[in-house]
Amino acid sequence: xxxxxVIFRRELAAYLRSPIGYIVAAVxxxxxxxxxxxxxxxxAAGERLSGDxxxxxxxxxxxxxxxxxxxxxxxxxxxxxxxxxxxxxNTSPIRDWEIVLGKFLSALVFLTGITVITLxxxxxxxxxxxxxxxxxxxxxxxxxxxxxxxxxxxxxATALTRHQLVAAAVAAVVTGTMFLFWPLAxxxxxxxxxxxxxxxxxxxxxxxxxxxxxxLRDVIYYLAVTYFFLLAAVKVMEAKRWE
Amino acid sequence: xxxxxxxxxxxxEKRALGPVSFEIPRGETVGILGLNGVGKTTLLxxxxxxxxxxxxxxxxxxxxxxxxxHEVRKRVGFLPERPPVYGEMTVGDYLEFAGRIRGLDRATVxxxxxxxxxxxxxxxxxxxxxxxxxxxxxxxxxxxxxxxxDPELLILDEPTHDLDPVQIRExxxxxxxxxxxxxxxxxxxxxxxxxxxxxxxxxxxxxxVIASGTEGELFGRLLHATSFIVAVSIDEPQVENxxxxxxQPGGDDSIGALIRSVPDVDRVQRVEAAPGSAAYxxxxxxDRRAAVCRALVQNGHDVVRxxxxxxxxxxxxxxxxxxxxx
Numbered sequence: 001x002x003x004x005x006v007i008f009r010r011e012l013a014a015y016l017r018s019p020i021g022y023i024v025a026a027v028x029x030x031x032x033x034x035x036x037x038x039x040x041x042x043x044a045a046g047e048r049l050s051g052d053x054x055x056x057x058x059x060x061x062x063x064x065x066x067x068x069x070x071x072x073x074x075x076x077x078x079x080x081x082x083x084x085x086x087x088x089x090n091t092s093p094i095r096d097w098e099i100v101l102g103k104f105l106s107a108l109v110f111l112t113g114i115t116v117i118t119l120x121x122x123x124x125x126x127x128x129x130x131x132x133x134x135x136x137x138x139x140x141x142x143x144x145x146x147x148x149x150x151x152x153x154x155x156x157a158t159a160l161t162r163h164q165l166v167a168a169a170v171a172a173v174v175t176g177t178m179f180l181f182w183p184l185a186x187x188x189x190x191x192x193x194x195x196x197x198x199x200x201x202x203x204x205x206x207x208x209x210x211x212x213x214x215x216l217r218d219v220i221y222y223l224a225v226t227y228f229f230l231l232a233a234v235k236v237m238e239a240k241r242w243e
Numbered sequence: 244x245x246x247x248x249x250x251x252x253x254x255x256e257k258r259a260l261g262p263v264s265f266e267i268p269r270g271e272t273v274g275i276l277g278l279n280g281v282g283k284t285t286l287l288x289x290x291x292x293x294x295x296x297x298x299x300x301x302x303x304x305x306x307x308x309x310x311x312x313h314e315v316r317k318r319v320g321f322l323p324e325r326p327p328v329y330g331e332m333t334v335g336d337y338l339e340f341a342g343r344i345r346g347l348d349r350a351t352v353x354x355x356x357x358x359x360x361x362x363x364x365x366x367x368x369x370x371x372x373x374x375x376x377x378x379x380x381x382x383x384x385x386x387x388x389x390x391x392x393d394p395e396l397l398i399l400d401e402p403t404h405d406l407d408p409v410q411i412r413e414x415x416x417x418x419x420x421x422x423x424x425x426x427x428x429x430x431x432x433x434x435x436x437x438x439x440x441x442x443x444x445x446x447x448x449x450x451x452v453i454a455s456g457t458e459g460e461l462f463g464r465l466l467h468a469t470s471f472i473v474a475v476s477i478d479e480p481q482v483e484n485x486x487x488x489x490x491q492p493g494g495d496d497s498i499g500a501l502i503r504s505v506p507d508v509d510r511v512q513r514v515e516a517a518p519g520s521a522a523y524x525x526x527x528x529x530d531r532r533a534a535v536c537r538a539l540v541q542n543g544h545d546v547v548r549x550x551x552x553x554x555x556x557x558x559x560x561x562x563x564x565x566x567x568x569x
Contacts (some may be wrong), residue, residue, distance in 0.1 A: 006343040010329075017331045088327035088388065090293045092344040093316040241295050 003094040007102025008109075011076070015110045020075060025114045028068045035060045036121045050129025055210045057121055058139040062206060065147045066175055069111055073154025074167040076103045077237070081162035096237040100230055104148075104155055111147045115140065135212030142209020145222035149201060150175050152229035159236040175201065178225075201225070244269040244396060244426045245290065250299030251450075252285050260285045260450045262299060269395070272422050274437030275430040276560070277447035283430040284324065286447070287400045290428065291321035304395050317346065320394035320425075324401045326385025330374030334365055334384055337373055338391055345392035355391050363387040363417065379410035386417060390425070397425040403436055415440055434560055446560070462530075462551075469530050472514065473502070474522035474548035475539055499523055501542055505534050520547055 015021035039060070040053045048056075080086040089099050122136045150171075157170035182203025185196035197204045198221075205218045244267050251261030260282040267273050277283050288294040289301060292312040301308035301315075308315045329337055338359065342352035360366045363383040368376060373384060382402065389397060402418065403411045418440045421427060431437050437444055438458050446454040446461075454461060462469065475498060498521055502511045508527045516522035525535060536546050 002346075003344055006340065010332075010340050014329070014331060083330075084323060084325040085327045085329055087288075087291075087293055087321065087323045088341065089344065091291045091316055091319065091321045092341075093313050093346055094344055095313070241293075 001098075003092075003098040004102040004105070007089075007094075007099060008105045011103050011106030012109060015072070015106065021072070021110060024068050024071045025117070028064045028114050029117060032061060032064055032118050032121070040121075040125065050125050050131045051135065051212070053129065054122055054125050054131045054135060054139065055212075057125070058143065058210045061115070061118060061139075061143055062146055062202065062210075065111070065115060065143050066150045066179070066201075068114060069107070069147045069150035070154050070168065070171045070175060072107045072111060073151050074158050074164050074171060076107065076155060077158040077233075078162055078164045078167040082164065090241070097234045100155060100159070100233045100237065104151060104230060107151050107155075108144075108148050111151065112144055115143050115147065132212065138209055138212045138214050141214070142206055142218075145209075145219060145226075146201065146206060149222045149225040149229070152226040152233070153178075156229040156233040156236065159233040159240075178202075244271075244304060245428070246300075246302040247290075248300040248302075250286075250289060250296045250301055252282075252289060252294065253297045258450055260289070261296075263447075263450070263452050264299075265445060265452055265455060267426060267428070269426050271443060272418075272427040272429065272441045274441035274444045275428060275447055276434065276437050276444050277430075277432060279432055281447045282450040283432075283447055284400055285450075287321070287398050287428065287430055288323075290396070291319050291398050292316050293321065317392070318395045319398060320389035320392065320396070321398045322382075322385045322389045322400060322402060324404050326381050327388070328373045328381055328384050331372065333370050333372055334360075334376070335369040337384065338365075338387055341388035342391040347392055352391070355393065359387040359391050362390065362420065364413075377410075378405050379407070379413065382406060382410070382414060383417070386414075386421075390421065393424075395426060397421060397427045399427065399429045401431055402429060403431065403433065411436075469532075470524060470526045470552045471532055472522055472524050472548065472550055472552055473532075473535055473539070473546060474516055474520045475544040476519055476547050477521050478519075496521070498539070498544065501538055501544075502535055505531055505538050507531050508535065522548065524552060 036057055039056050040048075077086070080089065119136075119140070122131070122139070125131050126133070126136065153174050154167075154171040157174065158164075158167040160170060161167050178199065178201035181196040181200035185193045185200060185203070188196065205221045208215045208218050246266050248264050249262040250264070252259045263286065275283050275286065285294065289296050289308070290303065292308055292315050295309065295312070303315045304318045306314045306318070329340075332340065335356065338356045339352050342355055343349075347355065357366075360369060363386050365380070365383055365387055368380060373381065376384065382405075386399070386402070389399070399418065403414050406414060415436070418427065418429065422440075427441075429437065429441060443455065443457050444461060445452050477498075496513070499511045499513055502508060502523055502525055505527075507529055508525055508531055510526040512524045514522050514524050525531070532549060536549060539546055
């Protein structure tokens, strides 16, 4: 596990030293702020219940979190391959799962950091309206869990290729498809609709978090997606050695 | 130290290496010589446990690389052709990172970092960002990361790649220094590089080892004639027209005639030489360097230079590669 910590610290420092981390954070905070202003504070916002405003904010934040997660992960392994630094990791006495886990945790901490900065918006609702801290906390737990699932998808994508653009495309397609499962579930008949709803990254599994309701099945779903794609990333890295 | 038995590597249907078999005893410095694309890097990556062999057995320091690659990686330091450095890190931070992922604790890393920075002459750039360093310094950082955990086996893939002549010389000196404490494998397609730093040469062609031995053994086995350059000091007046006082090539003279009188010497030709000396390229049916030097010294000449010609090294290589090509 020590290797996980060493890789985690290097990757986190890389986010803080390179422009990509700051660009992603700036875009997320800017768009999040604009959306919040338009839907809660601006002239077109209208009168809404505080709980609705918070739910809407969490809904918007989930989309931004997914985009940020994709953007943060695409460099993680593809860039190492592109720049030839993957050799250092591959020839060190560390295991592929330690590399993947260290990188994943660094991205998760950085993404969570960005998400935490957005807390001033729910805080405004809390001060000026009537929402519970529980609702805010559950909403942020949902954002973190969904973010971790998308990060795992991104890591899987970046493990597949040395080209960051290809990694970004794969991550976007897989994440987009899993988001689309929910609208698809609304238009197809059972039992397919149940399968799509069960697999959807958004919709059924995120609605609870949006409304401040914590369901164990939703937590397990996001953890399972995270685990599945991290495992897939490890297997891809192992397979690359046999190429 | 290193034992390879029938090792092969395939990328899909394409055979990139092997089957190759060889052994390297502890403490030896071995050069892997071959043209570009013959499988040198594949071989070194397998030895460094970056790639797994498709077939065969690799044993390093008694540990099977296929069964326990993790343990092998602890004993191997690897410098790929392109040093695996992170541009956004400082040299010091990078070496600490390299040491930590090799399993060293903080105290040992600090101790080793000081040692490898000294060996690679990096102490003065410890706080510099790697991306701001010249290619030569980056290559040194690459060597430093490869030895930070004091490995038994050091693998250097084209260590002089992209370096200027001064940096090549410094790298050569560094490798010579490392020979004292490591078993080293160096790959190159530059013949003179290998001959100047290695105890033994393995020549690779089309994924197979086609010859191995010391430089002398290869010369003896493969050259039908040897050629070398011998230079002696001469008293010659400086030329006023600015052409320096160097002896001009071509023509005949007494020294050339003396060399030609040595048994088995087939051809003597005067070549360009530094001012105050006369140089001759000598071709003989067998190695006559000692006899030629003896004849020159006994006749009162001071020998100031004696070396095998680059053409001779190339002859060995071309002979081998050419044999296989037909």
